[in-house]
Amino acid sequence: MPSSLGHFTIAYIIYKSKNTLSLPALIVGSIISDVDILFYYLIGGSFDIGREILHSFVGVGLLGTLLSMLLTTLFYPKIVSVFFGLNKEEVKRVCSFSKTTLVSSLIGGFSHVLVDSTCHNYNPLFYPFTRQSTDVLLITNDWRLSYAIVEILLLVLLLLMLIIDFSKRKTKGVWKRLLIGYN
Numbered sequence: 001m002p003s004s005l006g007h008f009t010i011a012y013i014i015y016k017s018k019n020t021l022s023l024p025a026l027i028v029g030s031i032i033s034d035v036d037i038l039f040y041y042l043i044g045g046s047f048d049i050g051r052e053i054l055h056s057f058v059g060v061g062l063l064g065t066l067l068s069m070l071l072t073t074l075f076y077p078k079i080v081s082v083f084f085g086l087n088k089e090e091v092k093r094v095c096s097f098s099k100t101t102l103v104s105s106l107i108g109g110f111s112h113v114l115v116d117s118t119c120h121n122y123n124p125l126f127y128p129f130t131r132q133s134t135d136v137l138l139i140t141n142d143w144r145l146s147y148a149i150v151e152i153l154l155l156v157l158l159l160l161m162l163i164i165d166f167s168k169r170k171t172k173g174v175w176k177r178l179l180i181g182y183n
Contacts, residue, residue, distance in 0.1 A: 002115055002147070004031045006154035010111045012161065015181055022104040023181030024076050024095050029068040029108020033060055033116070055116060056127035060109035068105035073097050084175040094180045115154075119146035 011026035033054040053059040076095050081088035095101065117123040117134065121143040125134040140146045165177065176182045 002119070002151050002154055004034065005158065006151050007031050007034075007112055007115065009154045009158040009161070010115055011108050012178070013157070014107060014111060016161070019181065020100065021107065022072070022094065022098075022101045024080075024091070024179065025068060025072045025101045025104035026108040026111075027179070028072045028076060029064065029105040030112050032064045032068045032071070032105075032109055033112040035067065051122065052124040052127040052131060055113055055120075056124050057110065057113060058126075058128060060113050061106060064109040064112075065102065065106045068109060069097065069102060072101060072105060080175075080179050084179060086175055086180065091180055115150065119143055119150045 007030040008027055011023070011030040015021055015023040015026050036051050036054045054064050072095050077088050077091040080086050081091055113125065114137070117125060117137040118139050120138075121133075123133045123135060123137070124131055126132075138146055139149060166174075169177070173182065
């Protein structure tokens with residue numbers, strides 16, 4: 001349930017700890033699970049059906065990784081070059097289809113599922129094997145409070161990372177650093 005910005009924070013932390021990964025694929029992978037809302041509208045059914053698929057390890061590992069790879073390689077370069085003024089060819093090189101992009105998409109997807117499982121009231125981590133919620137990672141018994149704690153923590157972490165980054169490098173090249181991963 002954390003915002004996309006909260007999930008971006010985790011992707012960025014992962015990238016900073018292992019900068020051989022693809023930051024764009026980590027970013028897309030870390031938010032891809034939230035397209036489950038599209039399943040809800042497309043099939044006109046229960047919101048939980050989409051959640052079960054993309055908020056489970058199997059679903060995000062297979063479908064989420066595939067979707068993340070497609071979005072990262074086909075659309076991410078166009079979007080960030082238009083909205084953030086980055087060189088489209090440079091972004092395409094970082095977003096090209098590779099084993100690194102695949103692994104980064106998978107890690108980003110898993111990070112989303114794990115973070116959400118700390119603050120959601122329904123966590124179908126082992127779907128399709130079971131629809132039972134796995135709540136062992138919930139940080140409180142009140143999922144709204146858990147969400148607030150996780151969201152605030154992630155946004156504070158992001159703010160701290162940005163302050164540290166800006167103090168070292170100022171704002172020159174900030175969108176490159178944040179969106180394609182150049183150090």
